Amino acid sequence: xxxxxxxxxxxxxxxxxxxxxxxxxxxxxxxxxxxxxxxxxxxxxxxxxxxxxxxxxxxxxxxxxxxxxxxxxxxxxxxxxxxxxxxxxxxxxxxxxxxxxxxxxxxxxxxxxxxxxxxxxxxxxxxxxxxxxxxxxxxxxxxxxxxxxxxxxxxxxxxxxxxxxxxxxxxxxxxxxxxxxxxxxxxxxxxxxxxxxxxxxxxxxxxxxxxxxxxxxxxxxxxxxxxxxxxxxxxxxxxxxxxxxxxxxxxxxxxxxxxxxxxxxxxxxxxxxxxxxxxxxxxxxxxxxxxxxx
Amino acid sequence: xxxxxxxxxxxxxxxxxxxxxxxxxxxxxxxxxxxxxxxxxxxxxxxxxxxxxxxxxxxxxxxxxxxxxxxxxxxxxxxxxxxxxxxxxxxxxxxxxxxxxxxxxxxxxxxxxxxxxxxxxxxxxxxxxxxxxxxxxxxxxxxxxxxxxxxxxxxxxxxxxxxxxxxxxxxxxxxxxxxxxxxxxxxxxxxxxxxxxxxxxxxxxxxxxxxxxxxxxxxxxxxxxxxxxxxxxxxxxxxxxxxxxxxxxxxxxxxxxxxxxxxxxxxxxxxxxxxxx
Numbered sequence: 293x294x295x296x297x298x299x300x301x302x303x304x305x306x307x308x309x310x311x312x313x314x315x316x317x318x319x320x321x322x323x324x325x326x327x328x329x330x331x332x333x334x335x336x337x338x339x340x341x342x343x344x345x346x347x348x349x350x351x352x353x354x355x356x357x358x359x360x361x362x363x364x365x366x367x368x369x370x371x372x373x374x375x376x377x378x379x380x381x382x383x384x385x386x387x388x389x390x391x392x393x394x395x396x397x398x399x400x401x402x403x404x405x406x407x408x409x410x411x412x413x414x415x416x417x418x419x420x421x422x423x424x425x426x427x428x429x430x431x432x433x434x435x436x437x438x439x440x441x442x443x444x445x446x447x448x449x450x451x452x453x454x455x456x457x458x459x460x461x462x463x464x465x466x467x468x469x470x471x472x473x474x475x476x477x478x479x480x481x482x483x484x485x486x487x488x489x490x491x492x493x494x495x496x497x498x499x500x501x502x503x504x505x506x507x508x509x510x511x512x513x514x515x516x517x518x519x520x521x522x523x524x525x526x527x528x529x530x531x532x533x534x535x536x537x538x539x540x541x542x543x544x545x546x547x548x549x550x551x552x553x554x555x556x557x558x559x560x561x562x563x564x565x566x567x568x569x570x571x572x573x574x575x576x577x578x579x580x581x582x583x584x585x586x
Numbered sequence: 587x588x589x590x591x592x593x594x595x596x597x598x599x600x601x602x603x604x605x606x607x608x609x610x611x612x613x614x615x616x617x618x619x620x621x622x623x624x625x626x627x628x629x630x631x632x633x634x635x636x637x638x639x640x641x642x643x644x645x646x647x648x649x650x651x652x653x654x655x656x657x658x659x660x661x662x663x664x665x666x667x668x669x670x671x672x673x674x675x676x677x678x679x680x681x682x683x684x685x686x687x688x689x690x691x692x693x694x695x696x697x698x699x700x701x702x703x704x705x706x707x708x709x710x711x712x713x714x715x716x717x718x719x720x721x722x723x724x725x726x727x728x729x730x731x732x733x734x735x736x737x738x739x740x741x742x743x744x745x746x747x748x749x750x751x752x753x754x755x756x757x758x759x760x761x762x763x764x765x766x767x768x769x770x771x772x773x774x775x776x777x778x779x780x781x782x783x784x785x786x787x788x789x790x791x792x793x794x795x796x797x798x799x800x801x802x803x804x805x806x807x808x809x810x811x812x813x814x815x816x817x818x819x820x821x822x823x824x825x826x827x828x829x830x831x832x833x834x835x836x837x838x839x840x841x842x843x844x845x846x847x848x849x850x851x852x853x854x855x856x857x858x859x860x861x862x863x
Binding site for chain 1: 589592593595596597599600601603604606607609610613621622623624625626628667668669671672674675676678679680681682684687694696697698700701702703704705706707708709730731733734735737738741766791794795797798802813814817818821826828831832835838839842843845846847
């Protein structure tokens with residue numbers, strides 16, 4: 293086939309994908325930035341008032357808003373707790389999994405698979421029920437019936453973080469376990485022959501070999517936990533009392549769809565996208581440095 | 587001795603991890619008075635299907651279940667077709683903008699789709715003005731967005747599988763008189779099936795679990811809600827029908843669980859194939 297014919301067939305094959313991706317990803321990204329530059333509220337949407345171009349006005353409002361900085365800080369702290377918790381639990385269980393017989397390991401992996409595959413809404417609801425003030429099993433066991441976990445800001449955040457860790461550690465565990473298993477036995481034998489202790493082997497031999505995998509699961513977890521929406525929304529009933537359990541994603545949603553400040557909501561979306569793109573760029577650079585080829 | 591300790595510990599952890607799911611299923615089968623008892627116990631002597639009946643009749647979960655199934659299956663079907671064609675184009679043909687397209691595919695995967703709710707909401711609103719079936723309050727709008735979100739990864743992943751099929755095979759098929767169309771669907775398509783399984787599972791789960799877009803797009807048409815949203819609607823402060831909610835959660839989780847367990851091996855090999863490719 294001629295080069296021109298090849299190009300034509302290729303574009304015929306690509307057309308449906310390009311149409312969908314252009315219309316439903318590329319165009320909305322452009323629109324997101326555009327809307328964030330306007331005063332876009334309920335009146336503008338219904339056509340009752342003309343659109344007013346604000347330039348960076350929405351961003352100025354946002355950066356001058358105490359609540360935004362509070363929510364941003366909360367988001368970072370919440371994501372950090374979730375990421376650290378997920379990694380610690382996942383890594384710890386991956387190591388334990390290498391030291392037990394197959395049926396024990398399979399039991400653990402099956403349980404983890406269950407947690408992993410539970411839809412976020414269902415998982416959040418189950419946890420809410422387990423920790424219910426009056427009918428919850430946890431309060432019954434702890435003997436603190438009537439204690440509301442979701443009322444206090446910090447216990448509410450803690451509960452959501454525990455739920456997030458519950459459903460995201462399996463990914464880390466399974467990936468790290470596969471990584472540990474992929475280390476050639478000779479390497480570990482050589483370390484043992486040279487008289488290295490178990491700790492020394494783990495620290496100086498296994499850790500460097502696992503570095504690329506650890507990096508991948510870390511950044512992946514950061515990206516996931518930074519944009520948690522469902523768990524916060526369901527478990528704290530839309531961001532907690534007076535919005536004290538808000539994270540960036542829920543905040544953007546509330547600004548846009550509850551307060552009808554679509555311009556402001558879009559601006560928060562842009563801020564979040566920029567932050568996450570920054571993290572991803574860092575991720576790609578780190579991957580490149582560790583010798584991974586795309 | 588130490589191994590016994592470790593194994594015992596691991597089993598306890600497995601029990602803790604599985605406990606929420608156990609509690610969900612157990613509560614779904616408990617009679618109502620045991621659920622709202624002040625002293626909940628981790629067993630039941632009188633299992634009943636009452637909660638399921640209530641979830642399916644009063645809460646109309648059957649309808650929402652079907653809605654969720656329809657959205658997820660249509661997304662999977664369309665994303666298989668579209669991503670297979672696109673992946674073939676990107677691996678089997680050489681054309682000028684090929685590299686640019688590949689890089690763009692990577693970049694769009696990094697955009698947090700949650701940030702796009704506002705523009706997508708307005709887009710669906712205007713789409714609805716001309717094609718109501720794909721506008722707000724209709725399942726079509728959910729199909730469209732989930733299709734768009736699952737395509738970049740699906741194309742990216744399938745590329746490796748298509749590339750793994752030797753070009754000689756295509757030449758042989760052409761020599762045997764197979765048309766390009768026939769080669770595509772009767773030779774190449776079955777060969778990349780393992781990759782299709784892996785991508786389909788991920789697209790299915792994304793569409794099935796979605797809460798944010800269902801909440802944003804399906805505003806007033808209660809009959810077009812999907813499971814995650816319906817479940818959330820029945821959670822009311824102070825007067826939850828926990829039995830029905832747990833039955834609904836069970837109905838929502840079981841399909842994914844079965845799906846996941848059945849395909850986990852293929853999923854892992856599929857993912858590995860994509861990485862190698």
